[in-house]
Amino acid sequence: MKISTRFSDSIHLLSFIVVYKGKIPLTSNTIAGSIQTSPVMVRQLMSDLRKAQLLKTTHGTPNPQLARPAEKISLLDIYLAVEKDKPLFEIDHSTNPDCIVGGNIQPTLEQFYQQAEIAAKAKLAQIKLADVIDTIIVRQTEKEAKKSKG
Amino acid sequence: MKISTRFSDSIHLLSFIVVYKGKIPLTSNTIAGSIQTSPVMVRQLMSDLRKAQLLKTTHGTPNPQLARPAEKISLLDIYLAVEKDKPLFEIDHSTNPDCIVGGNIQPTLEQFYQQAEIAAKAKLAQIKLADVIDTIIVRQTEKEAKKSKG
DNA sequence: TTTATTTGTAATTTGTATAATAACAACAAA
DNA sequence: TTTGTTGTTATTATACAAATTACAAATAAA
Numbered sequence: 425m426k427i428s429t430r431f432s433d434s435i436h437l438l439s440f441i442v443v444y445k446g447k448i449p450l451t452s453n454t455i456a457g458s459i460q461t462s463p464v465m466v467r468q469l470m471s472d473l474r475k476a477q478l479l480k481t482t483h484g485t486p487n488p489q490l491a492r493p494a495e496k497i498s499l500l501d502i503y504l505a506v507e508k509d510k511p512l513f514e515i516d517h518s519t520n521p522d523c524i525v526g527g528n529i530q531p532t533l534e535q536f537y538q539q540a541e542i543a544a545k546a547k548l549a550q551i552k553l554a555d556v557i558d559t560i561i562v563r564q565t566e567k568e569a570k571k572s573k574g
Numbered sequence: 575m576k577i578s579t580r581f582s583d584s585i586h587l588l589s590f591i592v593v594y595k596g597k598i599p600l601t602s603n604t605i606a607g608s609i610q611t612s613p614v615m616v617r618q619l620m621s622d623l624r625k626a627q628l629l630k631t632t633h634g635t636p637n638p639q640l641a642r643p644a645e646k647i648s649l650l651d652i653y654l655a656v657e658k659d660k661p662l663f664e665i666d667h668s669t670n671p672d673c674i675v676g677g678n679i680q681p682t683l684e685q686f687y688q689q690a691e692i693a694a695k696a697k698l699a700q701i702k703l704a705d706v707i708d709t710i711i712v713r714q715t716e717k718e719a720k721k722s723k724g
Numbered sequence: 725t726t727t728a729t730t731t732g733t734a735a736t737t738t739g740t741a742t743a744a745t746a747a748c749a750a751c752a753a754a
Numbered sequence: 755t756t757t758g759t760t761g762t763t764a765t766t767a768t769a770c771a772a773a774t775t776a777c778a779a780a781t782a783a784a
Contacts, residue, residue, distance in 0.1 A: 430772095436676070436679050459666065464772090513581060516610075518610050519586065525593055528717070529585070543696065547690040556686065567678070578742065602760075612744055614745075615743065615744080617760065634759055635760080725784100728783080733778090735774100737772105740771085745766070752757100752758085754756085754757080
């Protein structure tokens with residue numbers, strides 16, 4: 425299986441819109457150039473983000489906008505928008521039901537995996553898109569300062 | 575199913591060994607029958623678990639044994655043994671380095687993803703193989719009680 | 725109004741990670 | 755010595771993410 429980068433690409437996409445708004449035209453093509461993916465993938469992700477009410481887009485015009493401030497969009501909001509209910513830990517649903525272990529393992533693991541998944545998602549809920557953008561800007565500024573010095 | 579179930583299958587495997595020890599021969603074939611996978615997959619998982627010092631096996635003889643009590647084996651021990659350093663959230667490593675976002679997104683996400691991953695792994699560290707086995711036994715007993723009543 | 729550009733979406737193809745299968749050497753026990 | 759098992763590698767099959775292709779619908783500029 426190819427590993428999904430939809431979550432990371434969606435954070436990238438939303439950050440790009442905020443950082444480059446008003447500076448360059450925000451077409452699916454220019455965004456795809458930064459993520460290095462296809463424009464179709466960008467539009468598919470934007471479609472999911474729009475359905476989750478995180479993004480506003482206009483059919484025909486390249487002008488995507490955040491539906492609310494970056495301080496009010498968490499990484500969990502984005503994760504749920506594009507990865508839906510994909511589990512963090514995969515349960516094997518095809519086991520022998522006539523076996524003591526095989527017949528009881530799924531609901532058992534479900535319960536324990538849930539604890540770990542909730543812990544991870546709680547952290548994602550605390551981290552905002554604004555935190556990601558701030559970090560990107562700081563890193564870029566540091567990069568430029570180092571460059572002009574050396 | 576092509577999504578990896580190595581973690582779940584490994585918990586299943588170890589639970590099976592504890593539950594059925596001394597009752598049926600613990601060959602890779604009988605274990606595979608419960609997980610509904612191939613005997614080769616079972617031996618590959620046992621190989622990883624052995625390298626992580628969670629399991630003891632003997633070449634040629636079907637007699638796998640836990641290397642330490644189930645109370646002292648955590649789900650995190652098992653996860654690390656068979657999934658190694660596989661990230662919980664996948665970073666897109668191919669982005670445009672000449673873009674403010676594309677050039678800084680990886681270390682930024684790495685940092686935030688780490689927080690969520692640590693939270694999940696901390697939970698997995700708290701859950702022991704013994705907890706899983708206890709739950710399986712309770713569920714099986716409840717199932718049998720209901721059956722004999724109805 | 726016409727033309728060019730873009731979004732939005734579906735269908736198909738391609739690439740790749742995972743598991744199944746096949747094959748066999750090394751070892752153990754009857 | 756025979757049979758059965760573990761341990762390992764190589765090959766094939768399968769599932770799914772992403773790329774590609776295609777095109778309708780919307781927008782904006784000429």
